[in-house]
Amino acid sequence: MKLERANILTSSLASEQTRWTASVKEMKADKDLIPGNSILAAGMISYSGPFTPEFRALMEENWRDYMTEIKFPYKENITMLTFMMEPIKLSKWTVYELP
Numbered sequence: 001m002k003l004e005r006a007n008i009l010t011s012s013l014a015s016e017q018t019r020w021t022a023s024v025k026e027m028k029a030d031k032d033l034i035p036g037n038s039i040l041a042a043g044m045i046s047y048s049g050p051f052t053p054e055f056r057a058l059m060e061e062n063w064r065d066y067m068t069e070i071k072f073p074y075k076e077n078i079t080m081l082t083f084m085m086e087p088i089k090l091s092k093w094t095v096y097e098l099p
Helices: 002-015 017-047 053-069 080-084 087-095
Strands: none
Touching: 002 017, 017 053, 017 080
16 A cells, blocks of 8 residues: 555656756846846845835836846846745635735
């Protein structure tokens, strides 16, 4: 019985190898973008608190435009939310109608 369960677990994990390999490649590609992503997120945390969501989105867009202008690399379409939040947590917050 234990051997059978171990085989099932091993088979299940083997199917995850493709996803893990893709995740590792994506993380390696994003490694050089960490400074730019961090600057954008830190700026938003520091300066955007009292503003409306619409104005925050405009601020992020302006900062991304400026970073592109000065050729400072960052992840395409990065936002403070996508940088700081895990998608599963965001879904849970949405279900509970949290901001």
